[in-house]
Amino acid sequence: MSNVLTIFRREFDAYFSTPLAYVFIVIFLALSGAFTFYMGYFFERGQADLQAFFAFHPWLYLIFVPAVSMRLWAEERKGGTIELLMTLPVSTPQAVIGKFLAAWAFVGIALALTFPIWITVNYLGDPDNGVVVAGYLASLVMAGSFLAIGACVSAVTKNQVIAFILAALIGFLFLTSGLEIVIAFFRGWAPEVVVDAVSGMSFLTHFTSITAGVIDLRDVIFFGSLMAVCLFINVLLVDTRKGA
Amino acid sequence: MERIKSLGQSKIATIAGVMAVILFVCINVLSEATLRSARLDLTENKLFTLSQGTRDVLAAIDEPITLRLYASRSLAEGAPAYGDFIGRVRELLQQYADLSNGMVRLQVYNPEPYSVQEDEAVAYGLQGVQLDQGGETVYFGLAATNNTDDQQVIPFFDTQRERYLEYDLTRMLFDLAHPKKKVVGLMTFLPIDTDPLKEYKPWAVVEQLEQFVTVRAVGRSVKHIPDDIDLLMIVHPSGIEEPTLYAIDQFVLRGGRAMIFVDPHSEAEAEMNAAMRRPPAGTGSDLGKLFAAWGIEYSPETIVGDREAATRVQVPGSGGRSVVTDYVSWIGLGKQHFNAEDVTTSELARIFMTAAGSISKKEGADIEFTPLIETGEHAMRIDVSKVRMQPDPVQLLKDFKSAAHPFTLAARIQGRLKTAFPEGAPEEKDGGEAQDATPKADHLAQSVGQANLIVVADTDMLADRAWLQFQNFFGRQVAVPTANNAAFVINAVDNLLGSNALINLRSRGLSVRPFHRIETLKREAELRYSRTEQELLEKLRVTNEEMGKLNVQEGGGDAVLTDSQRETLAKFRADLIDIRQQLREVQHNLRKDIEALDTWLKIINIWAVPAIVCLIAVAMAWTKRRRHRLRSVDG
Numbered sequence: 078m079s080n081v082l083t084i085f086r087r088e089f090d091a092y093f094s095t096p097l098a099y100v101f102i103v104i105f106l107a108l109s110g111a112f113t114f115y116m117g118y119f120f121e122r123g124q125a126d127l128q129a130f131f132a133f134h135p136w137l138y139l140i141f142v143p144a145v146s147m148r149l150w151a152e153e154r155k156g157g158t159i160e161l162l163m164t165l166p167v168s169t170p171q172a173v174i175g176k177f178l179a180a181w182a183f184v185g186i187a188l189a190l191t192f193p194i195w196i197t198v199n200y201l202g203d204p205d206n207g208v209v210v211a212g213y214l215a216s217l218v219m220a221g222s223f224l225a226i227g228a229c230v231s232a233v234t235k236n237q238v239i240a241f242i243l244a245a246l247i248g249f250l251f252l253t254s255g256l257e258i259v260i261a262f263f264r265g266w267a268p269e270v271v272v273d274a275v276s277g278m279s280f281l282t283h284f285t286s287i288t289a290g291v292i293d294l295r296d297v298i299f300f301g302s303l304m305a306v307c308l309f310i311n312v313l314l315v316d317t318r319k320g321a
Numbered sequence: 322m323e324r325i326k327s328l329g330q331s332k333i334a335t336i337a338g339v340m341a342v343i344l345f346v347c348i349n350v351l352s353e354a355t356l357r358s359a360r361l362d363l364t365e366n367k368l369f370t371l372s373q374g375t376r377d378v379l380a381a382i383d384e385p386i387t388l389r390l391y392a393s394r395s396l397a398e399g400a401p402a403y404g405d406f407i408g409r410v411r412e413l414l415q416q417y418a419d420l421s422n423g424m425v426r427l428q429v430y431n432p433e434p435y436s437v438q439e440d441e442a443v444a445y446g447l448q449g450v451q452l453d454q455g456g457e458t459v460y461f462g463l464a465a466t467n468n469t470d471d472q473q474v475i476p477f478f479d480t481q482r483e484r485y486l487e488y489d490l491t492r493m494l495f496d497l498a499h500p501k502k503k504v505v506g507l508m509t510f511l512p513i514d515t516d517p518l519k520e521y522k523p524w525a526v527v528e529q530l531e532q533f534v535t536v537r538a539v540g541r542s543v544k545h546i547p548d549d550i551d552l553l554m555i556v557h558p559s560g561i562e563e564p565t566l567y568a569i570d571q572f573v574l575r576g577g578r579a580m581i582f583v584d585p586h587s588e589a590e591a592e593m594n595a596a597m598r599r600p601p602a603g604t605g606s607d608l609g610k611l612f613a614a615w616g617i618e619y620s621p622e623t624i625v626g627d628r629e630a631a632t633r634v635q636v637p638g639s640g641g642r643s644v645v646t647d648y649v650s651w652i653g654l655g656k657q658h659f660n661a662e663d664v665t666t667s668e669l670a671r672i673f674m675t676a677a678g679s680i681s682k683k684e685g686a687d688i689e690f691t692p693l694i695e696t697g698e699h700a701m702r703i704d705v706s707k708v709r710m711q712p713d714p715v716q717l718l719k720d721f722k723s724a725a726h727p728f729t730l731a732a733r734i735q736g737r738l739k740t741a742f743p744e745g746a747p748e749e750k751d752g753g754e755a756q757d758a759t760p761k762a763d764h765l766a767q768s769v770g771q772a773n774l775i776v777v778a779d780t781d782m783l784a785d786r787a788w789l790q791f792q793n794f795f796g797r798q799v800a801v802p803t804a805n806n807a808a809f810v811i812n813a814v815d816n817l818l819g820s821n822a823l824i825n826l827r828s829r830g831l832s833v834r835p836f837h838r839i840e841t842l843k844r845e846a847e848l849r850y851s852r853t854e855q856e857l858l859e860k861l862r863v864t865n866e867e868m869g870k871l872n873v874q875e876g877g878g879d880a881v882l883t884d885s886q887r888e889t890l891a892k893f894r895a896d897l898i899d900i901r902q903q904l905r906e907v908q909h910n911l912r913k914d915i916e917a918l919d920t921w922l923k924i925i926n927i928w929a930v931p932a933i934v935c936l937i938a939v940a941m942a943w944t945k946r947r948r949h950r951l952r953s954v955d956g
Contacts, residue, residue: 093941096938099935099938102934103931103934103935106927106931106934107928107931110923110926110928114922114923114926114927120919123835123836123839124834124836125834125835125836125837190930190934192930193925194926197922197925201837201922202834202835202836202837202838202839203837204834205364205365206365207363207364207365208363208364210363211363260398264398270350273350273353274346274349277350277353278346289369290362290363290364290369291360291361291362291363291364291369292360292361292363293356293359293360293361294352294356294359294360295349295353295356295359298348298349298356299349299352302348302349303345306341306342306344306345309337309338309341310338310341313334313337313338314334316330317330317331317334
């Protein structure tokens with residue numbers, strides 16, 4: 078456990094030692110605010126809820142989270158520091174989890190810094206704060222899911238750009254799997270069970286259902302199992318690919 | 322190195338990876354199918370949890386009910402929004418079945434074209450909808466049946482009605498569990514129901530009521546309300562004798578539902594009086610003693626006027642010309658005046674009342690008083706004498722002084738009411754017959770459970786002309802509704818006839834949460850500028866009129882304007898521009914504060930924290946460089 082913490086702290090500090098992290102946070106915050114007000118018409122809607130704010134998170138994460146995750150393993154592999162990491166008395170799962178948690182915490186901080194919008198909506202009206210809490214939880218967990226996928230992908234290649242694109246692509250597939258365009262593609266040839274399974278894998282569906290204010294066990298299981306499986310595959314990939 | 326990379330190792334890893342993915346898919350498919358009710362509802366009003374009212378109704382069902390849901394797959398596929406809705410409805414119905422101790426069974430069918438299921442669906446009365454031109458007919462409805470062949474149907478689930486879904490379903494199940502047609506006892510002091518001599522038609526609202534309940538007349542001097550009456554509707558009570566008051570009191574206290582219409586001034590009665598040359602006084606009604614004991618405050622001496630809801634009327638003015646003005650006693654109420662959360666009023670669009678009184682909760686009364694219909698903020702109490710005989714709408718408008726708070730015109734009263742006759746049944750006058758009198762032993766001092774009443778302070782809203790307009794349609798007289806008065810009465814009766822659990826079921830779903838701060842700003846701005854705006858608009862209108870007159874005087878093409886006329890015209894045009902400019906300024910001012918707030922919020926939310934983060938970044942970079950420089954100096 079303390080190994081995980083060590084890795085966590087090392088990674089986490091590394092984030093903030095470069096200007097990149099600050100740039101990331103600034104852009105993320107500015108964009109999420111801008112989307113909320115200018116594309117979500119938050120003010121004009123006149124509704125004291127944060128639906129206009131949370132609606133854009135899936136799409137923001139689609140671009141930003143791969144940008145965070147791309148360097149998780151690809152950089153180490155490219156720089157050859159992965160061997161260095163493995164000489165430390167740290168097991169692969171511990172390293173994987175440590176890095177993942179550090180990245181998740183970083184995104185979590187970026188998310189937390191959006192607090193002005195929460196204060197704003199409480200200042201303007203009387204929102205259902207339970208629903209807002211659910212929204213933040215959903216957003217955090219979805220970010221974690223994107224991260225898990227991205228970390229996995231980053232362990233596959235040495236090239237960060239490829240890691241970014243691949244992670245974004247897979248994320249996009251998961252995001253849109255509930256949408257009609259994707260379902261229609263499957264419905265043509267796949268059996269009923271498969272179509273249902275595909276539409277049940279959608280980030281958007283589960284995210285939307287939590288942001289409505291209800292945390293359904295199925296949504297928890299979905300995101301939880303996704304992260305678990307991705308981290309597991311991540312461990313396998315790091316194990317088999319190091320030293321190459 | 323401990324870990325040796327070998328071909329075998331890599332193969333094992335691949336297999337493990339693939340299995341993990343398969344496991345992931347299986348877990349999710351499984352959980353999707355089975356874990357239906359494990360959820361944490363974080364909403365303030367527990368919007369996603371079935372309410373206690375529904376649970377109570379379900380627990381009380383003692384005979385099997387079958388729910389048949391017909392949902393076409395092609396509908397879910399063709400219209401994804403409906404797909405989600407179908408899923409939600411299905412889940413809700415499953416929850417009902419789960420909570421009913423096996424009494425409610427759910428069967429789901431996919432009625433494909435030309436299938437047996439489609440025939441069944443149509444036979445039940447479900448509505449088929451064509452997806453698009455020449456597309457297949459899809460169904461999304463519910464047929465519920467009980468053991469005795471009663472059935473209730475939702476022909477097609479309307480997404481607009483989603484927030485009443487729980488109410489509609491619970492209502493359906495309740496009706497199936499209690500299929501007997503309810504009896505409404507009508508005690509009326511106005512000729513609203515059928516006259517035994519068939520001299521006049523019953524009022525349309527009663528005819529509509531008769532379509533779903535049995536309406537039975539209750540005499541005005543009964544000593545006991547019959548036991549098989551489920552709801553007592555009292556219209557315009559006046560001069561009721563003590564024994565009858567006692568009967569009503571005890572009826573309500575023992576759990577009977579009541580809908581009471583009182584009125585400080587009934588225009589219908591006034592007309593009858595005028596027709597029969599009776600004096601114009603005495604057009605009011607009251608249940609004084611009962612209201613007082615039950616905690617309801619109402620005065621038959623005052624009506625309520627609402628300036629904004631006033632109806633535009635034309636009255637004879639001075640000098641033989643007619644004047645158009647707003648009559649504050651005739652009020653057309655809209656959505657903003659209705660209780661958006663009560664199922665009896667939330668779907669109403671318009672109600673028309675004339676010379677209505679107001680009711681309120683008596684100070685300290687231990688009852689639940691829920692306003693259903695209120696006036697707007699700019700309302701006032703007016704002495705009833707001012708509208709009783711030859712009212713002067715122009716004067717009333719001139720004398721109007723807003724009380725700056727709304728008055729309640731109709732309200733729901735619940736709670737444990739206390740009797741108006743603490744000493745027991747009143748003594749019979751003239752030692753009259755005691756056949757219908759209840760024995761003293763049954764006297765109730767307080768209501769047995771929760772009493773449920775709806776009190777409305779206007780009887781004219783029941784009249785045909787308040788909500789119907791008769792039009793000639795190809796030689797036939799057709800009644801076209803212009804207001805939802807009857808709908809409100811039907812809703813109220815329907816609602817009161819349900820169980821307490823049903824009555825307490827609030828319509829859930831999108832509860833409206835506006836930006837209160839902005840609404841306050843808007844209201845304040847309006848108060849400040851609306852008067853100026855009105856004056857300017859008036860000036861604009863007058864100037865336009867004058868200009869119009871001048872143009873008319875110009876006549877046909879050839880007429881030449883005199884210099885003075887041209888000057889006046891030019892002045893008018895200049896005035897118009899000036900007034901319009903001022904109006905624009907006023908309207909701009911109205912929104913100025915709100916727009917400023919908008920800008921500030923945008924700045925704070927988009928730039929504030931990023932700016933702070935930048936500062937922190939710069940600060941950290943600067944201290945690091947300093948530290949680095951110092952270190953290099955030292956080292």
